[in-house]
Amino acid sequence: MQWEPVIGLEVHVQLSTCSKIFSGASTAFGAEPNTQACGIDLALPGTLPVLNENAVAMAVRFGLAINAEIPEYSVFERKNYFYPDLPKGYQTSQMAHPVVGRGEVDITLGDGTIKTVRIHHAHMEEDAGKSLHEDYSGMTGIDLNRAGTPLLEIVSEPDMHSAEEASAYIKAIHAIVTYLGISDGNMAEGSMRCDVNVSLRPKGQEKLGTRAEIKNVNSFRFVERAIAFEIERQAEILEEGGKIVQETRLYDPDLDETRSMRTKEEANDYRYFPCPDLLPLMLDEAYIEHQRSLLPELPSEKRQRFVESLGLSTYDANVLTGSRPLAEYFEAVQKLCGDAKMAANWVQGDLLGRLNRDGLDITQSPVNAEQLGGLLLRISDDTINGKAAKQVFADLWECRGETADEIIESRGLKQVTDTGAIESLCDQVIADNPVQVTQYREATEDKRGKMIGFFVGQVMKASRGTANPPQVNAMLKEKLDALL
Ligand SMILES: Nc1ncnc2c1ncn2[C@@H]1O[C@H](COP(=O)(O)OP(=O)(O)OP(=O)(O)O)[C@@H](O)[C@H]1O
Ligand SMILES: [Mg+2]
Numbered sequence: 001m002q003w004e005p006v007i008g009l010e011v012h013v014q015l016s017t018c019s020k021i022f023s024g025a026s027t028a029f030g031a032e033p034n035t036q037a038c039g040i041d042l043a044l045p046g047t048l049p050v051l052n053e054n055a056v057a058m059a060v061r062f063g064l065a066i067n068a069e070i071p072e073y074s075v076f077e078r079k080n081y082f083y084p085d086l087p088k089g090y091q092t093s094q095m096a097h098p099v100v101g102r103g104e105v106d107i108t109l110g111d112g113t114i115k116t117v118r119i120h121h122a123h124m125e126e127d128a129g130k131s132l133h134e135d136y137s138g139m140t141g142i143d144l145n146r147a148g149t150p151l152l153e154i155v156s157e158p159d160m161h162s163a164e165e166a167s168a169y170i171k172a173i174h175a176i177v178t179y180l181g182i183s184d185g186n187m188a189e190g191s192m193r194c195d196v197n198v199s200l201r202p203k204g205q206e207k208l209g210t211r212a213e214i215k216n217v218n219s220f221r222f223v224e225r226a227i228a229f230e231i232e233r234q235a236e237i238l239e240e241g242g243k244i245v246q247e248t249r250l251y252d253p254d255l256d257e258t259r260s261m262r263t264k265e266e267a268n269d270y271r272y273f274p275c276p277d278l279l280p281l282m283l284d285e286a287y288i289e290h291q292r293s294l295l296p297e298l299p300s301e302k303r304q305r306f307v308e309s310l311g312l313s314t315y316d317a318n319v320l321t322g323s324r325p326l327a328e329y330f331e332a333v334q335k336l337c338g339d340a341k342m343a344a345n346w347v348q349g350d351l352l353g354r355l356n357r358d359g360l361d362i363t364q365s366p367v368n369a370e371q372l373g374g375l376l377l378r379i380s381d382d383t384i385n386g387k388a389a390k391q392v393f394a395d396l397w398e399c400r401g402e403t404a405d406e407i408i409e410s411r412g413l414k415q416v417t418d419t420g421a422i423e424s425l426c427d428q429v430i431a432d433n434p435v436q437v438t439q440y441r442e443a444t445e446d447k448r449g450k451m452i453g454f455f456v457g458q459v460m461k462a463s464r465g466t467a468n469p470p471q472v473n474a475m476l477k478e479k480l481d482a483l484l
């Protein structure tokens, strides 16, 4: 039997407000345990929540960025369950009336094709605390600092059909929220977590199969691994005539497998009901239009502009718009040197290659955009040749804070284009290599084409790499052919 995987994702994005969703407690990461949760976050008797206006604005901007309907009216509800990291006994969330309605996200696949994933809705909710099972032997610690941190849960339709599509989708969400500046998108610190729903159905069948839900996956790679494992596990069960049970599973990166946490029979009945402490949220047209006016250029718009006005390939445009800091770096370099293709090649090749090797991201680059742009400008105006450029780049990397011009000057890397100087270098090399000159003269015409490389190499060496290669090539050909 041929099986088609069906995947839907719930992505929890931590909104980067300074304070909690319903209280003034700080949301800063890394504080001592239990120093950043207040009475409101724990819903102690006598406290009342007040909705964080900035969190609403961020959620609305996300909705507008994915072309979603923003309903005029939305409601906070209590999702009731008991867990040690939720002393309130309920999570304040949204269910029947979420702040963001149906929308769409475009994803770009490896072969450059673009696919649209429908968004069912996105709702606001508070985060719970954190159970620390490993820090105390025989005991569990509870850190409530995270309680009340604002989250936006983005729920997709089951529109994805492979691990690759799911991964492209999370990357697209990551790009949108970081471009909007509504989240730092830091998956390692838990600012973006993902519940992955996977089912299989016979190819060609419309009806969905039973899904397993893998909770709290926190890296792009783990999402791909967890899906790959689930597809295989479910296919094996179905092939043997078995049935998939609807259940919650977790992904264990150490064993690279998913394991059952609880089945549907044990699933919670949350008894959602509207929170009596919070008024419904009413958003009027003027407010929504104001939020729209605050939207920056979005990844898909930037990608399109890079292709249409800068002439980049879809592939290059996609890589360079992957994150906002990278796109901004590239644009600064491109503006300085005036050559989009050269800027794209250097940023993707030399720069990203080095950053990768040193485990750095673009914001930590030892070479800033002004320095790289200054270097590329000297290639395009022929001050230096390609070989010298590599050396300048290596020197810029050493963090001396010099400009490309200072390095070119102090290392004597300026390209020699003076015809007289190049001519005397060529004459010298021809005089110093009589054996090769004889071979050249005796060779057939197409062999000579290759042999000239030897002489060019010698002249470049003699000029310590600074001679202009096309000029050297032309000059040598002229002189050697004159000896035939
Ligand atoms: N048969 C299926 N196969 C794969 N994905 C599915 C299937 N049915 C639903 N999904 C996806 O599962 C997700 C369901 O999320 P939703 O928030 O609506 O409910 P839930 O998982 O039941 O509740 P909770 O928010 O408490 O986890 C959606 O992303 C949806 O696209
Ligand atoms: Mg959900």
Ligand SMILES: [Mg+2]
Binding pocket: 010, 195, 213
């Ligand atoms: Mg779910």
